[in-house]
Amino acid sequence: xxxxxxxxxxxxxxxxxxxxxxxxxxxxxxxxxxxxxxxxxxxxxxxxxxxxxxxxxxxxxxxxxxxxxxxxxxxxxxxxxxxxxxxxxxxxxxxxxxxxxxxxxxxxxxxxxxxxxxxxxxxxxxxxxxxxxxxxxxxxxxxxxxxxxxxxxxxxxxxxxxxxxxxxxxxxxxxxxxxxxxxxxxxxxxxxxxxxxxxxxxxxxxxxxxxxxxxxxxxxxxxxxxxxxxxxxxxxxxxxxxxxxxxxxxxxxxxxxxxxxxxxxxxxxxxxxxxxxx
Amino acid sequence: xxxxxxxxxxxxxxxxxxxxxxxxxxxxxxxxxxxxxxxxxxxxxxxxxxxxxxxxxxxxxxxxxxxxxxxxxxxxxxxxxxxxxxxxxxxxxxxxxxxxxxxxxxxxxxxxxxxxxxxxxxxxxxxxxxxxxxxxxxxxxxxxxxxxxxxxxxxxxxxxxxxxxxxxxxxxxxxxxxxxxxxxxxxxxxxxxxxxxxxxxxxxxxxxxxxxxxxxxxxxxxxxxxxxxxxxxxxxxxxxxxxxxxxxxxxxxxxxxxxxxxxxxxxxxxxxxxxxxxxxxxxxxx
Numbered sequence: 001x002x003x004x005x006x007x008x009x010x011x012x013x014x015x016x017x018x019x020x021x022x023x024x025x026x027x028x029x030x031x032x033x034x035x036x037x038x039x040x041x042x043x044x045x046x047x048x049x050x051x052x053x054x055x056x057x058x059x060x061x062x063x064x065x066x067x068x069x070x071x072x073x074x075x076x077x078x079x080x081x082x083x084x085x086x087x088x089x090x091x092x093x094x095x096x097x098x099x100x101x102x103x104x105x106x107x108x109x110x111x112x113x114x115x116x117x118x119x120x121x122x123x124x125x126x127x128x129x130x131x132x133x134x135x136x137x138x139x140x141x142x143x144x145x146x147x148x149x150x151x152x153x154x155x156x157x158x159x160x161x162x163x164x165x166x167x168x169x170x171x172x173x174x175x176x177x178x179x180x181x182x183x184x185x186x187x188x189x190x191x192x193x194x195x196x197x198x199x200x201x202x203x204x205x206x207x208x209x210x211x212x213x214x215x216x217x218x219x220x221x222x223x224x225x226x227x228x229x230x231x232x233x234x235x236x237x238x239x240x241x242x243x244x245x246x247x248x249x250x251x252x253x254x255x256x257x258x259x260x261x262x263x264x265x266x267x268x269x270x271x272x273x274x275x276x277x278x
Numbered sequence: 279x280x281x282x283x284x285x286x287x288x289x290x291x292x293x294x295x296x297x298x299x300x301x302x303x304x305x306x307x308x309x310x311x312x313x314x315x316x317x318x319x320x321x322x323x324x325x326x327x328x329x330x331x332x333x334x335x336x337x338x339x340x341x342x343x344x345x346x347x348x349x350x351x352x353x354x355x356x357x358x359x360x361x362x363x364x365x366x367x368x369x370x371x372x373x374x375x376x377x378x379x380x381x382x383x384x385x386x387x388x389x390x391x392x393x394x395x396x397x398x399x400x401x402x403x404x405x406x407x408x409x410x411x412x413x414x415x416x417x418x419x420x421x422x423x424x425x426x427x428x429x430x431x432x433x434x435x436x437x438x439x440x441x442x443x444x445x446x447x448x449x450x451x452x453x454x455x456x457x458x459x460x461x462x463x464x465x466x467x468x469x470x471x472x473x474x475x476x477x478x479x480x481x482x483x484x485x486x487x488x489x490x491x492x493x494x495x496x497x498x499x500x501x502x503x504x505x506x507x508x509x510x511x512x513x514x515x516x517x518x519x520x521x522x523x524x525x526x527x528x529x530x531x532x533x534x535x536x537x538x539x540x541x542x543x544x545x546x547x548x549x550x551x552x553x554x555x556x557x558x559x560x561x562x563x564x
Contacts, residue, residue: 008371011371012371012372012373015366015369015371015372016372016373018366019366019372019378022363023377023378023381023382024381026381026382026384026385026439026443027381027384029385029393029396029397029400029439030384030385030388030396032396032399032400032407033392033393033396036396036399044399044405045402045404045405046405047404047405047410049407049410049411049414051407091292091293091296092293094289094290094292094293095289095290095292095293095294097289098285098286098287098289098290099290102282102285102286102289103282103286104282104283104285104286104287105283107286110290110294113302114297117301117302117305119492119496119549119550119552119553120305120546120549120550121496121499121500121542121545121546121549122500123500123521123522123525123542123545123546124304124305124308124542124543124545124546125300125301125304125305125308126525126529126542127304127308127311127525127529127535127538127539127542128303128304128307128308128311129300129304130529130530131535132299132300132304148296148300149300150300151293151296151300152296152297152299152300152301154297154301157293182285183288183289186289207387210389211387211388211389211390211391213389213390213391213503214502214503214526218530229389229390229391229392230391232391232392232395233391233394233507236391236394236395236398236507237507237510243399246395247395247396247399249392250391250392250393250395250396251392253389253391253392254387254388254389254392257387257388257389258384258387260387261380261383261384261386261387262380265379265383268383268386268387269383269447269451272386272444272447272448273447273448273450273451
């Protein structure tokens, strides 16, 4: 018995001895992001090794704000991500509800098109989307351009279809017998029951919109209409730019998401893992 | 049951409209644009124009080669690492599990721009912390940005850091859905943990692993931001140019929509081949 428990202890020590350095390596870039954001530029570009935060964050932030209107860009990013999340959750859960709960003409075709095209690279639709939004609709550099095209994402449809189809029928049948309208059943019975799934979906969609780079880079390239990642991206590679400022911006983009991640880890993980249970 | 069609479509139509306009139609449209000469007004149908240029374009083959090279090295390394992370995070012997999970999963929430900026600073030639650390243990510093091999390695390191934890989350969820009693029976029969991993975990996890592979391959195939921002527009000298970057350059710098669509459809072709391979790999045995 004691040899077995000492073997267990040995295995446990080996596990931690391996995993701890790996975890530290993984945290290192995030840690350095924070450290850089608090260092003056001449400190970042100096020969010494600095691994601890300094006190220069506010100066760096002011430099960033001088290089680009980052606060304005954050405002756009927040508004766009919130609006996108609300709309996408609403649209995809309605569609998921229809696919999970009704038999109707054309259902097989709709499901086949969604599933059949889900692994196509986003790059394929980039050029037609751009031509349509910028040239045909003349909507470049507007909020609509940032919010509406990405709403095509079908992840939520599949996720919510799965969630609604796992709910027992009698729940809804009881309401139907009472003569409750279908949209009221959806809004007041089904959606409240799906709250954990909606939370997971909303977090994933919010994050996707908050970090989205390529589409906003292409469609909203005017300084006053840029999202925060795009505004920050324009500074990377410039010769006369405050790198401490860029790092302050990176921290402002990242740390709030890390806090949300820690607080809502369960929903986060559920949302990501959901991709695998199609 | 009489109004089911009408009811269903009332719920479905708002989403379907967006889906049709911004996804289904562009897929078709992109295909058609790839057969048009788009630098003349009006565009004209010229089936061989872009595709003919594509198969003779050294820039295309350079981007294709780089993309495939990154795929072939980075994806297997990352998935193996994610598998190791998932197995170890799943171990009942692990203390302070939450801290380890945070360390590996945190990159999932970090945006491409933010982490590209950090990696650029960390790998800077003279002032980057990585070269300083290499120097401090007596190793020569590496010029990550001026030589092709280190630049490619840097891109692979960055992408692996960003996405390994993401795959570990999916793999971990897959592992936790394997029934506990399979392992209990194996332990009673004195099957070692290592053997349990190879004979129970891996086979049962195969569909999830294949799913992660497909997801990662399709993601890496479109790699854009990292070579755009970290190695500065695919530098040095096109050494980290990818298909994603070529598409951006052709489509949105040269405004050559037809040629860019042909590049996009090359990616689509690869994605379709990989998806079919997935279906074949995870098919139900007869």
